[in-house]
Amino acid sequence: MKLGYVLPALLIAAAPAPKSPAQLFGPLYHAVEMRGIFPDSKTFADAVPKRTAAAILADYARCRCDDDTALRQFVRVNFDLPGTPAPPPSSERLPLKAHIDARWPQLTRATPRVPAGSSAISLPRRYVVPGGRFREMYYWDSYFTMLGLARSGRQDLVEEMVVDFGSLIDRYGRIPNGTRTYYLSRSQPPVFYLIAGLSRDARTLAVRNRQLRAEHDFWMAGADTLKPGQQRARVMRLADGALLNRYWDDRDGPRDESYREDVELADRTPGRDRRQLFRELRAAAESGWDFSSRWFGDGRSLATIRTTRFAPIDLNSVMVGMEQAIAANCATLGDRACAASYRAKADARIVAIRAHLWTGRFFADYDIDTGNPSGFVSAAMAFPLFAGIATDDQARATAAALVPLVGEGGMRTTLIGSGQQWDDPNGWAPLQWIAVAGLRRYRETALADRITTAWLGSVEREYEASGKLLEKYDVVERRAGGGGEYPNQDGFGWTNGVTRALMAP
Known part of the structure; x- marks a missing residue:
């Protein structure tokens, strides 16, 4: 199978984002979601219309749909x-x-084509x-x-x-949160440089680097015109002129996939x-931490969420990684000016992170409104170690600050039990990997090994109990996690x- 993705010859700018189901079906979408026709808001977001939106809405206007039936x-x-997703075929329990x-x-x-009107986005490969x-x-x-596919010998996938993600940048100028039209207004932590780095096809380096530069442009859009103290979309300029990034979303309505939950929260607030x-x-959904007390004004209630008022330590750490990867790629491709430019961007960001996101004991999100790091203890403090941003002294201090998060079953996300899924007592696979890889990078192997053993023990324990x-x-209790929507x-x-x-x- 040929893996190359051919960029359309006349592609000049990203294609306009198609409308989401909530935008297409307006009053019908609102009624279905708010009356709880489906327990999961995502069900209707993923439904495929059998006719055009105009025809369906015209019939809905004449429909006597006052009752739920x-x-x-x-x-x-x-x-x-x-x-409903089919359960895996039953068989003898494997190791x-x-x-x-x-x-x-x-x-x-595989979705090389999607039905007309579907919220799904096509992808060229599996x-x-x-x-x-x-x-x-x-x-x-x-x-x-x-990471697991590679370890399982599935380099083909x-x-x-890698081709699929690159195709999204080519079409939309960004990688959306997920491959649905309702996700196109936001992205997620920009780890395409890590994804692209898993490719073993050296022939595609120039294509991947072009796509990385396009993604960087998306995250930095508007930076050139910012004055000190201003923010625009995903970028901010601090009082000293330093540039940092924040999470954002280009839309400001209820999320299609959590429509009822968002409207009800607004009604209660x-x-x-x-x-x-x-x-x-x-914006919190773009962060991947949806939701966490990390973003809450009062540290407890979702109603006080203020995600866009932070320059997050995880986001800015991976932005350094992206900028360094682009610089290295440009050097390999013989483009010295490009390499120097992105190296300078990464170096300037590292200076800003050390100056503004270091509390003296660990790295934390920069609070735009107070002008100081938040001091909030979370697993996100491991990202500067993962990205190689910390000094040796900062890494040792960060390792000590991570210890209270580590329990018998792995590393907790925060120390706050808010009932949200990205809070105590939940642990998440990506954060275990970031912490372990970051700690090992700075030779903090004892804590890295402790987290690894504890996490694998949790997964093994649940697998033996449920097969899942x-x-x-x-x-903390070494069982299935909970909380959230x-x-x-x-x-x-x-x-x-x-x-x-x-x-x-």
Whole structure:
């Protein structure tokens, strides 16, 4: 199979984003979601219309759909609903490593074409989905999934997914949160430099580097015109002129996939501007930490979320990694001016991070409104170690600061039990990998080994109990995790990937 993705010859600018289901179906979408026709808001977001939106809306205007039964029937007549994911075939329980290796084909999809009107986005090659309600390819999830694919000997899928991600940049100028139209207004932590780095096809380096530079342009859009103290979209200029990034979303309405939850929260919070609240929720979804007390004004309540008022330590760490990767690629390709430019960008960002995001004991998010690092203790403090930003002294201090997060089952996300899924007592596969890799980079091997052993123990324990690998784990009680907007999902892409990568070959 030929893996190359050919950029359309006349492509000059990114294509306009297609409308999301909520934008297409307006009043019908609002009614279906707010009346709870489906328990999971994502169900209707992923439904495929059988006719044009105009025809369906015209019939809806004439529909006597005042009761839920009539509305449910109208939806079923006019839409194909997503099916329930089939459970993996029953068989004799395999050892964990063999189970993961055997699970990849069950999570592999191909959508070179999608039905008209679908929220799905086509991809040129095969890809791996997380599992459960997550039926599409996701951005930062996929890097951690691909680590396991590579360890399982599935380099073919790794190369195909690199092509898929590059195709999204070529079409939209960004990699969306996931391959649905309703995700196109936001991205996720920009780890394409890590994804592209998994490719073994040296012939595609120039293409991948062009795509990386386009992604960098997306994250830095508007930076050139910013004055000290200003922010625009995903970029901010501090009072001393330093440039940093933040999470954002180009839309400010309820998320299609969590429409009811967002509207109900806004209804319960009359003192906040609804549009701003929706933007803050969406920005947290771009962060991948949806949701966490890390973003809350009062440290406890989702109603006080203020994601866009931080320059996050994880985001700015991976931005350094992206800039350094582009510089290295440019040097390999013989473009000295490009290499020098991006090296300077990375060096300036490192200076800014050390100056503004270091508390004296660990790295934390920079609070735009206070002009200081937040001091919030979370697993995100490991990202500067992963990216090689910390000095040796900072790395030792960070390792000590991470210790309270580490329990018998792995590393907790925060020390706050807010009931949100990116808070205590939950541990997540990607954060285990970032911490372990970062600690090992600075020779903090004892703590790295402790986290590895504890995490693998949690995954193994649950697998023996249920036969499943889960999206998240309670690493305090060493059981399935909880909290958040939806039930814990099994499958599960990044848990499979990180677990397989941490296991001995």
